[in-house]
Amino acid sequence: MSKPAPSQLAFVPFVSVENMMKIVNTIGPAQMMAELAEVIEADFRRWESFDKTPRVASHSQEGVIELMPTSDGDTYGFKYVNGHPANMARGFQTVTAFGVLARVDTGYPILLSEMTILTALRTAATSAMAAKHLAPKGATTMAMIGNGAQCEFQALAFKEICRIETVRLYDVDPDATQKAASNLEGAGLTVISCNSSEEAVTGAQIITTCTADKQYATILTDNMIGSGVHINAIGGDCPGKTELHKDILLRSDIFVEYPPQTRIEGEIQQLEEDHAVTELWQVITGQTPGRTRSDQITLFDSVGFAIEDFSALNYLHGQLDRTGHYVQLDMLADPDDPRDLFGMVRRAS
Amino acid sequence: MSKPAPSQLAFVPFVSVENMMKIVNTIGPAQMMAELAEVIEADFRRWESFDKTPRVASHSQEGVIELMPTSDGDTYGFKYVNGHPANMARGFQTVTAFGVLARVDTGYPILLSEMTILTALRTAATSAMAAKHLAPKGATTMAMIGNGAQCEFQALAFKEICRIETVRLYDVDPDATQKAASNLEGAGLTVISCNSSEEAVTGAQIITTCTADKQYATILTDNMIGSGVHINAIGGDCPGKTELHKDILLRSDIFVEYPPQTRIEGEIQQLEEDHAVTELWQVITGQTPGRTRSDQITLFDSVGFAIEDFSALNYLHGQLDRTGHYVQLDMLADPDDPRDLFGMVRRAS
Numbered sequence: 001m002s003k004p005a006p007s008q009l010a011f012v013p014f015v016s017v018e019n020m021m022k023i024v025n026t027i028g029p030a031q032m033m034a035e036l037a038e039v040i041e042a043d044f045r046r047w048e049s050f051d052k053t054p055r056v057a058s059h060s061q062e063g064v065i066e067l068m069p070t071s072d073g074d075t076y077g078f079k080y081v082n083g084h085p086a087n088m089a090r091g092f093q094t095v096t097a098f099g100v101l102a103r104v105d106t107g108y109p110i111l112l113s114e115m116t117i118l119t120a121l122r123t124a125a126t127s128a129m130a131a132k133h134l135a136p137k138g139a140t141t142m143a144m145i146g147n148g149a150q151c152e153f154q155a156l157a158f159k160e161i162c163r164i165e166t167v168r169l170y171d172v173d174p175d176a177t178q179k180a181a182s183n184l185e186g187a188g189l190t191v192i193s194c195n196s197s198e199e200a201v202t203g204a205q206i207i208t209t210c211t212a213d214k215q216y217a218t219i220l221t222d223n224m225i226g227s228g229v230h231i232n233a234i235g236g237d238c239p240g241k242t243e244l245h246k247d248i249l250l251r252s253d254i255f256v257e258y259p260p261q262t263r264i265e266g267e268i269q270q271l272e273e274d275h276a277v278t279e280l281w282q283v284i285t286g287q288t289p290g291r292t293r294s295d296q297i298t299l300f301d302s303v304g305f306a307i308e309d310f311s312a313l314n315y316l317h318g319q320l321d322r323t324g325h326y327v328q329l330d331m332l333a334d335p336d337d338p339r340d341l342f343g344m345v346r347r348a349s
Numbered sequence: 350m351s352k353p354a355p356s357q358l359a360f361v362p363f364v365s366v367e368n369m370m371k372i373v374n375t376i377g378p379a380q381m382m383a384e385l386a387e388v389i390e391a392d393f394r395r396w397e398s399f400d401k402t403p404r405v406a407s408h409s410q411e412g413v414i415e416l417m418p419t420s421d422g423d424t425y426g427f428k429y430v431n432g433h434p435a436n437m438a439r440g441f442q443t444v445t446a447f448g449v450l451a452r453v454d455t456g457y458p459i460l461l462s463e464m465t466i467l468t469a470l471r472t473a474a475t476s477a478m479a480a481k482h483l484a485p486k487g488a489t490t491m492a493m494i495g496n497g498a499q500c501e502f503q504a505l506a507f508k509e510i511c512r513i514e515t516v517r518l519y520d521v522d523p524d525a526t527q528k529a530a531s532n533l534e535g536a537g538l539t540v541i542s543c544n545s546s547e548e549a550v551t552g553a554q555i556i557t558t559c560t561a562d563k564q565y566a567t568i569l570t571d572n573m574i575g576s577g578v579h580i581n582a583i584g585g586d587c588p589g590k591t592e593l594h595k596d597i598l599l600r601s602d603i604f605v606e607y608p609p610q611t612r613i614e615g616e617i618q619q620l621e622e623d624h625a626v627t628e629l630w631q632v633i634t635g636q637t638p639g640r641t642r643s644d645q646i647t648l649f650d651s652v653g654f655a656i657e658d659f660s661a662l663n664y665l666h667g668q669l670d671r672t673g674h675y676v677q678l679d680m681l682a683d684p685d686d687p688r689d690l691f692g693m694v695r696r697a698s
Contacts (some may be wrong), residue, residue, distance in 0.1 A: 009441065010366060016679040017359060018697070025698035029691075056405050058420050060453045065425050067416050071407050076414050078429070080449065082456020088687045092358065092455050096681050100429065104409045106441050107431020116682035120690055149684075152691035176688055183692050329678075330365040332445050333465035335498075338437045339525055341469055342378075342501035343532050348367070349374035 007336075011328040015113035015316060019325040023316070024117065026323050030160040030187075033153070036125035037132075037161050040311040044129075047281035049073065050307055054261040062086055064238060070306035076102045077310040079115055083238060085212050094149065094212050095119065101313045108332060111317045115309065122312040123304060124153035127232045128161035131206060133283050133290045134255060134298040135230035139205035140165045145197050145219050146211035146235060147171035147180040154208050154234070155180075159189055162206070166190040170200035198224055209243045210234040216270075222247035227295040233267050234302055244299075246270045252299035255280050255290070257308075266301040277301070356685075360677040364462035364665060368674040372665070373466065375672050379509040379536075382502065385474035386481075386510050389660040393478075396630035398422065399656055403610040411435055413587060419655035425451045426659040428464055432587060434561050443498065443561050444468065450662045457681060460666045464658065469499055471661040472653060473506035476581045480511050480555060482632050482639045483604060483647040484579035488554035489514045494546050494568050495560035495584060496520035496529040503557050503583070504529075508538055511555070515539040519549035547573055558592045559583040565619075571596035576644040582616050583651055593648075595619045601648035604629050604639070606657075615650040626650070 015023070024032055043050070055068040063084030070077060081097035088094050097115035102108060131139075142164045144151055151169070158164040167189055171177045177193045184191045194200040201207055201224050209219045212235060222245050225231070231252065235243045244267050254277045256262040268275060280300070282288040291298050320326050335344035364372065373381055392399070404417040412433030419426060430446035437443050446464035451457060480488075491513045493500055500518070507513040516538055520526045526542045533540045543549040550556055550573050558568045561584060574580070574597050584592045593616050603626045605611040617624060629649070631637040640647050669675050684693035 014678070017682045018679050020682075021694050021697035024694050029694065051407060053405070056402070056416065056418060058400060058418060058425055058453075060420075060422065062454045063456055065418075065420075065451060065453070065456050067405065067418060067427060069405060069407060069414075069416060071409075071414075073409070076407055078416060080427070080451075080458070082451070084454075084456045087455055090455070091687065092457060093682060093684075093687045093690070096457060098458070098680055102414060102429075102431070104407075104414070105411045105433075106436055106439070107412055107414050107433045108441060108445060109429070109447070114680055114682060117690065117694060148688040149690040179686065179689055179692065183689070183695065329363070330367050331447055331463055333366045333369075333442060333463060335442075337528065338440065338442045339497040340528055340532070341442070341466065341498040343528065345370050345373050345378065345466060346532065348370035 007334050010330055010332050010334040012109045012112050012331040013320055013326045014329040015326050017114045017117065020114050020117045022325040023319055023323045026325070029121070030156045033121055033125040033128070033157040034160045036122055036312055036315055037129040039315045040122065040126055040308055041129050041284060043307055043311040044281040044284045052258055054264065055306065068306035068309055070310050071104060074104055075314065076104050077313050079306065079309040081119065088212070099309055099313050101317055111313060112329060112331070113313060113316055118312050118316065120150055120153045122308050123150060123234065124157035126308050127154055127208065127234065127300065127302060128157040130255065130280055130300040130302070131158065131162050131230055131232060134300060135162060136205050136228050136291065136294060139230070141168065141204045142206040142208055143168045143200040143204035145170050145200055145209045147176040148210065148212055150210045150234060151180045152183045154210065155184055155189060156187060158206065159187065164206065166192065168192045168194050168200045168204055170194040170197050204229065206230045206232060208232040208234065211243055216240065216242050218245050219243040220248055221245045225297060227297065229297055231297065231299045232302065233299060238265050239269060242267050242270055249299065252297040253278065254299045254301055255283065256301050257303065257305040261305060262301055262303050265303040268301055356683050359679055359681050359683040361458045361461050361680040362669055362675045363678040364675050366463045366466065369463050369466045371674040372668055372672045378470070379505045382470050382474040382506040383509045385471055385661055385664055386478040388664045389471065389475055389657050390478050390633060392656055392660040393630040393633045401607055403613065404655065417655035417658055419659050420453060423453055424663065425453050426662050428655065428658040430468065437561070448658055448662050450666055460662060461678060461680070462662060462665055467661050467665060469502045471657050472499060472583065473502035475657050476503055476557065476583065476649065476651060477506040477510035479604065479629055479649040479651070480507065480579055480581060483649060484511060485554050485577050485640065485643060488579070490517065490553045491555040491557055492517045492549040492553035494519050494549055494558045496525040497559065497561055499559045499583060500529045501532045503559065504533055504538060505536060507555065508536065513555065515541065517541045517543050517549045517553055519543040519546050553578065555579045555581060557581040557583065560592055565589065565591050567594050568592040569597055570594045574646060576646065578646055580646065580648045581651065582648060587614050588618060591616050591619055598648065601646040602627065603648045603650055604632065605650050606652065606654040610654060611650055611652050614652040617650055
């Protein structure tokens, strides 16, 4: 008996790392982040239509593995992501990720994708989208403290979405700053490499922190933060991992993605459980004001939320036909008769 | 500049449906379930070394999508699985699944596999492993109510692991029974197709229920259950989905996988929250007796637990070299310098 070919239902489109790089380079990273910021903002506008839950974390001494699910009732998505600060020294990525979209009505996956690169893009797109609503008007200079894997994506997203013209880089490792400066050559940004955090924040209206140590760190101290700046705090995203001195938090108006998760993982784990914070989606929908005064310190305490990954996967799903950069994976058992799984296996022999 | 090939770290072994069928047919389904029962039993013996959490479920009107994570401190695993009872009528599988294993120390995935077929195998292997500890000595006849996708796997696993000689089949749809009977031809079992549940249970020492309706059903009523039998209840595995009349539960000694999950999803959702149940792993380790009397009704209220999937994925990981039936997926971004993710993407253009 000849073996029948699997039906179309058996296949799930898969975007490998190689194909993700082709997609990013086809669309262009800055353009792709601008498009991602638009879909993320649109999903933040319909925040209340999503099932929301803090991510499901499995902590170990070396790091954390997390599952981040959400659903809008039509489509379900989740991301697998790890965070292992010691990985870099061993030649591994600190963060790797992949994700899946599925149809809610059948439960069948419709997309599997690498998300290490996609997460870097969506994180920077989310930061810039938040800054568009919160940063002081006319901001042109951003300090970037921590020049690791996220740095260039942040710089390009802020240029594209917030019209930042100058980035001031600092990292405890000068090689990281050198790498970022080199990668940003020709990007249309003025790039200034600095020798200290203090030097980096000088004259900056926006300050982005994205360091990777899993510890209570103090990347920014209170005296470094003048009035009127916007702080984009990316690296404090895990219990026991923060970047800002508590005094900065107490002077700031704090904006977060999903409070139940941010109170566990964000900078605000340093504060009382009932410290007032504003949900970013409420600013975007106009329910709550964002920046109200030019001397106000706004802080986006970003930890990354499942809806951003959902938006990114949904966006990517829409790019499959546009770019053609994917393959079909034979991932779902699809017998002719759904009850005849055993017969399908036996007939394959 | 020539594009460097991805390093070995970029790749994750992937077992497609086609390769899973090759693996099952290479090892043989009965032999593979016997081997799976051994690794599942070994993992139940070290139950306390696992991180355990009820699965993370996203319910909709049509069904449920679940993530089932666990970790033993060295290896992390999770399964994505859906349950959509209406799927069958639309030509989709009621249950499809895939899963991932990862290293806890780096967070890097080491295996991606289809799990629709693997779940069918591990479910039957777990049922038979439990029955080995709980069923009356010398049991030779099993009734099987519900002859869908799980049926033949159960029959073969009970033959191989519990020395069952006769199966008595019943399904509300005679075509399902016909399909199962046909698939079991030549398997070394006496197969008897029955016209009612009552007929099927006659003379059976083990009764397996595996129906798929998402509702409070009564597949077995109290008068059908004589003393001394072992009930293997597979289908009641979701809030609002049960198969047994409550009176049967009250006459039975009930064994479960993980009480916090089973109380939500299993037959015992019909009982008070503090109704006494025994954890199967305690029977396997000898901490608690299993069957103590020949007239006792034992009930394995099985809902499927993450550790069984972990065991199955770990077993499968060990079969990759044995069988060679897998491909490498370019799933993890792996730049030469872990901080230079952006440079890797740009150099690919």
